[in-house]
Amino acid sequence: MAKFTVYFKDKIIQSHLFDSGVVRIGRDETNDIVIESLGIAPAHAVIIIKENSYVIKQLNNEFPLFINNESNKESLLHNNDIISIAKHTIVFNSSETVNPFDIKNPDSSENKDLKSLNSKLEEKNTLKGNLQVMTGPHIGRILNLKKPITRLGQNGSDVVIVTKRKNGFYISTLENNSNITVNQQSLVDRSILLNNNDVITINDLSMQFFLEK
Secondary structure (H helix, E strand, C coil): CEEEEEEECCEEEEEEEECCEEEEEECCCCCCEECCCCCCCCCCEEEEEECCEEEEEECCCCCCCEECCEECCEEECCCCCEEEECCEEEEEEECCCCCCCCCCCCCCCCCHHHHHHHHHHCCCCCCCEEEEECCCCCCCCEEEECCCEEEEECCCCCEEEEEEECCEEEEEECCCCCCEEECCEECCCCEEECCCCCEEEECCEEEEEEECC
16 A cells, blocks of 8 residues: 655645556646646656566656656665645655654664654755653653654554654654644644643553753
């Protein structure tokens, strides 16, 4: 199962699930993923899904395709890869390879693709964000948000991502669920900028966001 979440200006505008076949992306209404923008070609890109392989190809040389900020006419997609076309971004997620964020050992990761993505997107950014656990057996523990993208939650349950950008840390959900809240307000399809002392709740787990001075 492949999931493609389309963002515009840090806001989710649509998401799609595909099992197999050919997924077409472009401005024309005949595409599987339609993005209405003059910066996007009528037929911009195509993704070929076969078994556990996901290959994306650029269809028009006048309309570039970027994978993890690198120009690429054809690429094998990996979990959490970021596809950029014009001013839109598409986050690719393969449900078969999702690695849940390990709150017991936040510095360890078995997801090599996510490590590679974080390395490619790392920016010179002086912002230092943290989450402090407020409930449960790990109460008081501090999680450092060092990477450009940090996943929280478990696949098939409640999954959110915290994205580090030049102007701050943004939180959004990969799976629409009313049990995910920020300051007791449902996150759902929103992408919001985190402020000092914001409280994130995923089911019964609460964490407070704060910036280091």
